[in-house]
Amino acid sequence: MHSLFEKSRRFLDLPLDLGPRGLLVLAVLLLVPSYLFPLWTLTMFAPQYGDGLRMQIYSWRLDGGNGGQDIKEINVLNHYIGMRDLTTADFTEFKWIPFVVGILALLMLRTAVLGKMTHLVDNVVLYLYFGAFSLWSFAFKLWSYGHHLAPTAAVKVDPFMPPMWGYKKLANFEVYSYPGVGSYALGLVAVVLVLAMALAWREGKRSLARAPGA
């Protein structure tokens, strides 16, 4: 038990060399696409909509295909089943996600400058928590839209969970839901952070092995 604490203390005391610090800067750069590209994309096809209706969820707004018209069309269709309108204002996520991503970027840059494993561990834990919470938040949002249907709706449908990943048939629509470029970049950030940690660990072990008295 004592040796485990000792091991973890030694691990947390590890300094970060150029490699891990470079990876942290890369991670920060990989956060940038989450502001520029969609995090998630929903595509819906029906016989009447052969060209598809498209919705892109950015970290800070909703956008629709066809110059935004597709969102309006999706809302028109959803109102028949009593689903509330999809609007940018309805997503609190659009307020906190960009803010939190900025905070995380600053914390990562801080780690890159200070070069401590403890900070990197903080970064990884916070980042994974952010990722998991965001995914849960998104899933819950989808669930809420599909489950809080107005009881006065003209067309009664059973509450449903829209697809989060992949294909689902909903009434006359084929619905496809996949992450967008922004989310793939955010996924890479996690990979890069873990790589930075692994690299720092490897280097630390090497230097410990080299150190006299080891």
Place this chain on the structure above:
Amino acid sequence: MRQMSGKWKATAAAAAIFTAALMVWQCAPSAPKGAKKGPANASDQSVAAMKTYVAPGDLDDFYMFASGGHSGQIYVYGLPSMRHLSTIPVYTPYPATGYGFDDESKAMLGGLTWGDVHHPALSETNGDYDGRWLFVNEMNGRVARVDLRDFKTRQIFGPMPNISGNHGSAFVTPNTEYSMMASRFSIPIPKGKSVPIDKYATEYKGVIAAVKIDPKTGAMSQGFQILTPPFDWDLGDAGKKISDGWMFWTCYNSERATGKLEVTSAQKDRDYIAAVDWRAAEKAIAEGKGDLIGGVKVLDPKKVPGIFYLLPCGKSPHGVDVSPDGKYVIGSGKLQGVTTVFNFEKIQTAIRNKDFTGDEDGIPVLKYESIKDAEVAVGLGPLHTQFGGDGYAYTSLFVDSAIAKWKLGTWEVVDKIPMSYSIGHLAAAEGDTCTPKGKYLVGLNKLSHGRHLSVGPSQPESMQLVDISEEKMKLLYDAFTEPEPHYAQIVAAKTIHPIEVYPKEENKNPLAIWDVKDAGVTRQGTNVLAKVVLVRSTITPTAIEVNQGDTVKIVMTNIEQTTDELHGFGLLDYNINIVVDPGETKTVTFKADKPGVFPYYCTNFCSALHQEMQGYLIVKGKS
């Protein structure tokens, strides 16, 4: 050291796999699953082409009379070529045939220049088309009769008192005893009475009306009306064979709601189909029952029981269609995924046994479970059903944008075919008669986008010809039409026998003249009568002189007896445009209020010297 390196490798490998998994680029396809890539199977195309190809000079097998919606017209097509053959103007002036410009057709239009044509109904004998007349309703409470001997509108009956929004029309009974009407928009009656909207549920009334048809001439006259709760009556069909004597209508808004109806009228899980014993109603009227409202005898089902029943039917039904044998009444709740089949015999039993679950303003509501034979899971948004000759039914599905084919009796859905896009009604060859012909079916679609050369924002509607002669339905042809085909009638070509000239001996117009010697202008005070002869290639007289302020009546007779020798009479600056068919006489009366010289000429090309067929109206100024 070696061990550490192994751990590092394991970590690196895990990271690489994770990255790879993330990077397997997942995104939506660019087209729906069913979308065909590239040209359809070549042999299918050639089969479809051969089935629809009517060689130059050859004739089609069927006529299709399609409603022109708010164009106020009827469009005539030939099937299977889907060629547009002619337009029959009914409720709208139509310069191409001079309709609405001459005195007679102008009077028939009654000052209205539009009508929202919905459901054409061919006259029937024993439940089959007899090829005599076409009745067609429009929303301003009117029904018109087109004579199929000359494809001309011969009578416009109405606006009908008490009826507002005549949508559930012009369905005829199996021996064309009546053409039926039903109000879509309930109002306080008689018309002219104003009641606040918050009294809608009790003070507003729905009305159904039976328009009597003379069996010999087709002339329409006032029949009777029945008062109903303020439901929005939608579509109807007459019973046939065992259900002859009954009439069925669907309704929405049995909630009696007002305001935002798309929500307020869609709250109950079931609305109603009205089952009306029109023979019993006819008898009650003959016995002197009913009250005079708005000048028409109106029966109140509360006071005259036994003529009106309500069948609960899945939410906001649109079509109600009686099977060829008259046994089944099929109601399609458009906000559901099933179409409901009611059994006529069970309806009769329930009525006899008073198997009711309640009433609406004294009208008994039959118990759903006792009268229903099946709920057929046809697909989303069922609207309207037609029949083939082989025991199959075809139901249009608006939301699914498809047609479902299903078997009567086993209620099994055997095939589905997509429609492009959002099909409303459908029409099968004689598909609402006692003996449907099968063979063809036409989907009358609401959206056409992307399937034709673009013509700007005002898009045509789409009509698709489907082959129903085999087990699987096959799409044969896309055709496009002006707005808006709500329903159509398809009848075997051999049933219709039009004339091509009006025989001289049948022309009973006292002002008709048949010799250029008789042509001329006579005057009585300020009334001027010009008798005109139209024949290749002169309009006689070639000059008509009148005084400013005169009332001028021009009577034109086309004395030709040759097919296709139509002559026109276009009078410039006076908005007069008459077209006279061979053997026909037409009259136009107008006030010559503008002085000057006004050319008139033949508008309908007739001969090598057509250009020379011209003359002058000379209006001498007052001063």
